[in-house]
Amino acid sequence: MTTLPASPAAVDAPARQNRPVRLSVDCMGGDHGPSVTLPACKVFLAKHAEAELILVGKPGALAEAAAWPRVRIVDASEVVEMHDPVEIALRKKRDSSMRVAIQQVKGDDAPADACVSAGNTGALMAVARYLLKTLDGIDRPAIASVMPNQHDGYTTMLDLGANVDCSAEHLLQFAIMGSALVAAVDGKEAPTVGLLNIGEETIKGSEVIKQAGELLRTAHASGLINFHGNVEGNDIFKGTTDLVVCDGFVGNVALKTAEGLASMLSNFIKQEFTRTPLTKLAALVAMPVLKHFKDRVDHRRYNGAALLGLRGLVFKSHGSADALAFENALSRAYDAARNRLLDRVHQRIDVAMKTLPGSAVAAVADVVPSPRQAA
C-alpha cells in the first residue's frame, strides 16, 4: 500500500454535513440479531430526536420497523454468522447485512455517517477495510474502546486486537487517531496519551516500545499529541491518562484479562450472598448498594468500539450485547459522527504527516507490508 499526502479537498467536510446525522445499522449481526438490535434502535430514536437510521437486514426480518419515523429499511439477502471465517464474509457473502451496512458510509456522498454492527470482529474489520480503504497516512486500522476508571470517567484504549505485530510508527498512528477520538467523543481537545509498558522509566520495555516512546515524545514536542509517558496496566483503571496506546496483542490480552477478572469477582460475590439463608438475608439488605455498584461498572455502558483509520466510520458492538448495550454502541457512533470524528482523524494525520521529521507517520507504509492486506 502506498500512502500519499492527503489532498486538502479530502480534509474538507463533506456535503452531507448539512443534514441530520444518520447511522446505518447491521440489524442481523451479533448473537441475537433483530431481537436485540431493533428494540435498541427504537429506544435510540426516541432519545435522539434528530437522528436518522438506515436499518439493514434480511427481507421481512425488520418489518416491525417499517412504520417508525426517521428510518429507512435496506434489504440484504445474507448474514455473516459469528463463526464465519473472514474469507466467507469477504468473498462469498457479498450481499450480507454487514457489508451492505458498511457500504452506506462509503464515499463523500454516502447515505450514512457511521455504521454500527455487532457482527464478528475479524469479518467486520476485513470487510470495512476492503470496502472503505484506509485513510492517507494510515496503513493499519485499529480498534478503540473505553474502560471505566477510578475517576468515574473512562480510559480510551487502542489497539484492542486488530494488529498483532505493531511497529513504533503504528503506535504513533494509534496515538494520533485515538487523540482525535477522545477529542470528538469526550470534547477534550488535547487528551493525555500513555504508552502501555512494564514500567514508567523510558528505558523499560521492548525495542519497539522504546522506539515508540521516542516517536511519541517527538510528536509531543511538535504539539501533535499530549504525551504523558509510559503507563502500566493498572493505570488503565487509575485513569492516569485519557488514552492508552498499545499493540493489538497486548491490548486484547489486557481487555480479556479484565473481563475475566470482573466475571470471576461477580460470580464470587453472587456465591457468597447465596451461600446460606443468613447471607441471602444480608443480600436483601445490601441489594440497593450492590445494584448501585453494579451499575457503575456495568460493561454495557462501555459498549461500542471504534474502527479507526478507515475512510468511513464503523463501530463494533459486542456480539453478545443486549438492547441496552447495543443502544450504547449506537449512541457512541452517533456522538462520533455528530462531532465529525472522521474529519478530525483525517486532519490530525494530515498535520502529522506535514510536521514530523522524515514523515515518521507515513514512512512505515512504504516499508512494512501489512500482514492483514491479504485478509
Added chain:
Amino acid sequence: MTTLPASPAAVDAPARQNRPVRLSVDCMGGDHGPSVTLPACKVFLAKHAEAELILVGKPGALAEAAAWPRVRIVDASEVVEMHDPVEIALRKKRDSSMRVAIQQVKGDDAPADACVSAGNTGALMAVARYLLKTLDGIDRPAIASVMPNQHDGYTTMLDLGANVDCSAEHLLQFAIMGSALVAAVDGKEAPTVGLLNIGEETIKGSEVIKQAGELLRTAHASGLINFHGNVEGNDIFKGTTDLVVCDGFVGNVALKTAEGLASMLSNFIKQEFTRTPLTKLAALVAMPVLKHFKDRVDHRRYNGAALLGLRGLVFKSHGSADALAFENALSRAYDAARNRLLDRVHQRIDVAMKTLPGSAVAAVADVVPSPRQAA
C-alpha cells in the same frame, strides 16, 4: 552464553536433601524490612516445625530473632533499596542482604534450599542470575506466580516481566519450567499448559506465538508437557489450564491490569457502602459476607513468585507485602524446596533437550544473544 547438555550427575539430588528444608531470608528487603519480615518468619517457624531459617540483615537489625529456635543470623552490611538501579545492586552493594541471602542457595552444598526476598524485582533477578547462573538448556530465567481462579484454585502464570522480547523457544522453556513448578508445588504431575493468545484458533496471534504453538504441540506429542492449546486473557481466571505461558511484557501487563481493576472495584465497593448512613447500615449486615469474599480473593494469599531457570531457588515477595503476605511467600518457597523444584526443573529440561528434534529447547541459546546478559 553456551548451553551444554546437563551431565547426569547434575540431575542427581544433592547431598543436602537429608537435612530439614532451610530457607535463607533477605530480612531487609521490601518496603518495610524487618518490621514485616521478622513477624512473618516467626509465624512461619511456628507453623513449620521442621523448617529452618537463615536470616540475613544488617548487624543488630535482627537481634530479636537471635533466641529463636531453628534460626541462624547472618550479617550483611548493605541494603538494596527499592529504587536502586540494577547496576548499584549488582556492582556497588556487594555485601547487601539480598546478595548474601542469594549466596546461601548457591552450589550443591549450599547452606539453604531456597531464598526469599521482597527486594526490587530487577535487582533480585540480576543478582540471582549473576550469582547462580542459569540451568543448562535455559538461557532466560522467568518469573512465575499464581492468580486465583473460578475453581477456587489458582492459575500459575509465567513470564511476568523478566523477559520483554521472547522467542518461541523461550516460551517452550517457560512451559517446561512452569510445568515443573506446578508439579512440585501443587502435586499435579502433568499440569495443563495454555499459550496466552488473542484467540483459541491456531492461526491466531503474532508470528512468535504461532511458532511457539508449533513447538508446544511437538513437546506435547513427545510427552514433555500437557499442552491444552491457546488460551485468552479471561481463561486465566476461568482456570481453563493449570499453567499460562506468555512473554514477560504481556504477562506483566495482564498482571498489572488485573491488579488495577481489582483495586478500582474494591474502592468502588467501599465508596458505595460508606455513601450514606443507610448504606453504612447495609455494610454492617453485609460485613461477614463481604469479609468472606475478600478473603477468597485476598492477593496476599497469592504472594510469592518463583524465579525459574536458575541454579538455585529464589522466591520474590511483593515489595509492599505485610507479614501475612510475606509468610505466604515463605511457605511457597518452602513447599517448592521440599518438593525438590530445582531437581524437577533440571530433569524436565534435560529430558526435553534429549527428546526434542534439533534440540528446540537449547537451540535458541546459541543463536539469540540475551539482552539481559549485559545487566
